[in-house]
Amino acid sequence: MSKRLRSSKLLSRASALLVVVKLHSVAYSYVSDGRRTISEIYPEFADFDFSEVLHDEDVYYKKERESDEHCCARAQGFLEWLNRRPEKCIAVVTHSSFLRHLFCQFGENLGLLNNNNNNNMPSSTLLTPPCAYLPSPNSSSFYIATYANDESTNKKSGHIFKLNKNYKEELSVELDAGALSLSLHVQESEESESESSSVILVASSNGSLLYLSLSLSLLFSLPICTTALTDVRSSPSSPSSTIITSSLLGHITLIKNRTPTHTFPACTYPTPSPTPAECWSLSFHPSGILSGGEDCKLTLWSLGDFSKITHNSNFDAGVTLIKYVNSVIHVGSYDDVYRQITYDSEKLIVLRSIKMPGGIWRIEINSGQEIAAACMYGGCVVLGEKEGELEIKRKEETESICYYVGWREEGGVRKLGWGSFYDRKLCWDE
Ligand SMILES: *[C@@H]1O[C@H](CO)[C@@H](O)[C@H](O)[C@H]1NC(C)=O
Ligand SMILES: *[C@@H]1O[C@H](CO)[C@@H](O)[C@H](O)[C@H]1NC(C)=O
Numbered sequence: 010m011s012k013r014l015r016s017s018k019l020l021s022r023a024s025a026l027l028v029v030v031k032l033h034s035v036a037y038s039y040v041s042d043g044r045r046t047i048s049e050i051y052p053e054f055a056d057f058d059f060s061e062v063l064h065d066e067d068v069y070y071k072k073e074r075e076s077d078e079h080c081c082a083r084a085q086g087f088l089e090w091l092n093r094r095p096e097k098c099i100a101v102v103t104h105s106s107f108l109r110h111l112f113c114q115f116g117e118n119l120g121l122l123n124n125n126n127n128n129n130m131p132s133s134t135l136l137t138p139p140c141a142y143l144p145s146p147n148s149s150s151f152y153i154a155t156y157a158n159d160e161s162t163n164k165k166s167g168h169i170f171k172l173n174k175n176y177k178e179e180l181s182v183e184l185d186a187g188a189l190s191l192s193l194h195v196q197e198s199e200e201s202e203s204e205s206s207s208v209i210l211v212a213s214s215n216g217s218l219l220y221l222s223l224s225l226s227l228l229f230s231l232p233i234c235t236t237a238l239t240d241v242r243s244s245p246s247s248p249s250s251t252i253i254t255s256s257l258l259g260h261i262t263l264i265k266n267r268t269p270t271h272t273f274p275a276c277t278y279p280t281p282s283p284t285p286a287e288c289w290s291l292s293f294h295p296s297g298i299l300s301g302g303e304d305c306k307l308t309l310w311s312l313g314d315f316s317k318i319t320h321n322s323n324f325d326a327g328v329t330l331i332k333y334v335n336s337v338i339h340v341g342s343y344d345d346v347y348r349q350i351t352y353d354s355e356k357l358i359v360l361r362s363i364k365m366p367g368g369i370w371r372i373e374i375n376s377g378q379e380i381a382a383a384c385m386y387g388g389c390v391v392l393g394e395k396e397g398e399l400e401i402k403r404k405e406e407t408e409s410i411c412y413y414v415g416w417r418e419e420g421g422v423r424k425l426g427w428g429s430f431y432d433r434k435l436c437w438d439e
Contacts, residue, residue: 043070076159077110077136084111132436133176137168139428139435142373142415143191145171145223146207150179151415153428153435154211156187165214169225174417176426176437182225187214187237194220194243194252210252212238218254218264233262233269239302240290253298255288261300261310273315275300275308292331292338296352299338301328307340307350307357321350321357329370339380341369347382347392347399363399365390367411375416375423383414389427408432 044050044067047059075083084107091099113136137155144151153170165187171180190212208228211219216234218241221227236257244251252264259276262269275298276288286303293299297318298310305327308320330341337360338350347369348362367387374380379402380392389411393402407429415426417437426437 043067073161080107080110081114085114087111131176131439132434135168135170135433135435137166138409138430138433140412140430141188141191142371142413142426142428143193143209144415144417146193148418150174151417151426152191152209153413154188154191155433156189156214158187167214169209169211169221171223171225172435174419176435180225182221182227184211184213184219185215186217186219188212188219189214189237190240192241192243192252194250196250210241210243212241212254214238216256218252220267229267231264231267231269233264234258234260239288242292244293253291253293255291255300255302257287259285259288259302259304261288261291261298271315273310275310276302276304278304287327289327289329290331290341292333294333294338294352299331299333301331301340301342303327305342307331307338309352309357319352319355319357321359323359326368329368330372332372334374335378339372341372341382343368345369345384345387347372349399361399363392363401365401366404370412371414373414373416376418377423379416379423381414381416381425381427383411383427385410385412387411389414389425391425405436407436408434 046067047062047065051059088111091101135155137157139153140156141154142151150171150173153172155168155170157166159166167184167187169182169184169188170178173179188211192210194208194210196206196208207223209221209223211221213219214237216232216236216238218231218233218238219227220229220231233254234256239255239257241252241254250265254262254264255275256262259274260272261275262272264270274285275291276286277283278286288300288302290302291298291300294309296309297312299307300310301307305324306320306322307324307328309318310316311318324342324344326343328340328342330339332339338352338357340348340350342348345365345368346362347365349360350357351360365382365384365387367384369382370385371383372380382390382392384390388404388406390401391403392399394400405427407427409429409431411427412430413428417424417426424438426435428435
């Protein structure tokens with residue numbers, strides 16, 4: 010760093026103008042670099058005034074990476090300090106990450122840190138890891154939910170972003186909990202029965218079901234469970250408008266008019282005696298409710314008395330996704346097989362299946378019936394059909410776990426979007 014500084018043209022020109030250069034600690038305390046002691050640096054930079062640097066040793070250099078909140082707060086403190094300086098022209102040297110944390114706090118973009126269109130594949134980075142996708146009712150925009158876990162405090166947090174078709178942030182809201190799943194819900198208006206409005210339901214890590222308006226204001230928070238909610242669905246047959254949600258406790262809860270009406274254990278390990286297993290996904294079906302999770306089963310429950318109608322236990326690992334669309338039950342599992350299942354003659358029968366590059370967490374189907382799947386460690390995949398069999402048409406690798414995929418359509422062209430979790434990336438087709 011010091012060699013590059015000394016040889017830089019910028020410094021040789023600037024030093025003529027700058028009377029005082031304060032080497033403020035902010036330039037160094039991001040985890041990527043530490044500094045040498047001031048007593049060692051001083052002889053090399055004798056023209057500089059180090060009087061504002063209080064410590065000879067680098068006390069700010071720590072093993073752990075600084076939290077985003079802390080860095081944002083520090084960036085504001087730095088701006089305040091800068092504002093109090095009497096100089097007219099000030100050069101500041103720091104890291105790109107510090108600048109992103111500084112500038113992301115101003116203007117409209119509260120959570121989208123940067124957009125990167127340098128290479129062929131456009132992408133952007135969020136403040137928190139993306140895990141769920143929901144198109145807006147008229148498909149003019151879409152929502153992304155995020156989930157972050159601070160490992161030192163075990164505190165969860167998240168955001169919901171509303172992005173336009175070009176992946177520009179329109180709105181965002183920060184939550185005190187991680188968001189695990191999103192669903193659109195049409196609720197009847199309290200004032201007039203003829204009017205209905207859409208709300209976004211969020212299955213959150215603190216066990217509450219959150220109701221958000223389409224413009225992302227938090228309307229209502231309904232405590233359901235002492236553990237995280239894992240998935241949420243709204244009944245397609247309004248006006249009965251029931252909501253179902255699943256939890257890490259293995260329970261399914263039904264909700265009507267913002268009130269839980271029934272909870273039952275849907276996911277258990279059978280031996281030695283039934284113990285709770287995590288329920289990861291669920292869905293409405295014309296014959297009842299489908300559930301699946303750690304128990305490695307797909308189970309159909311009666312909506313009348315919540316008794317078990319039937320199950321299919323032909324899975325080699327947990328059931329991660331259930332989605333009922335176009336009269337087909339789409340099922341994902343950690344056994345890396347995507348299955349299309351039907352309920353016929355009181356049995357859940359596998360119609361077609363295909364080996365995928367990873368566990369299938371979510372799928373999205375576009376208007377051309379193409380199926381995109383988020384395959385966790387296997388990246389994202391688009392399926393097509395050849396002579397009645399499923400085949401992999403396209404595969405996109407991701408740096409980290411892929412938990413969501415989404416389609417958007419522009420002038421008849423269907424474009425894919427997908428996320429990479431720990432590097433907090435959104436990727437999409439141009
Ligand atoms: C889509 O919905 C948004 C509100 O979410 C509205 O502002 C916009 O005008 C709608 N677009 C169309 C094409 O209907
Ligand atoms: C869960 O988080 C939401 C969103 O920040 C909050 O509104 C709600 O009160 C929290 N619920 C509990 C039980 O802590």
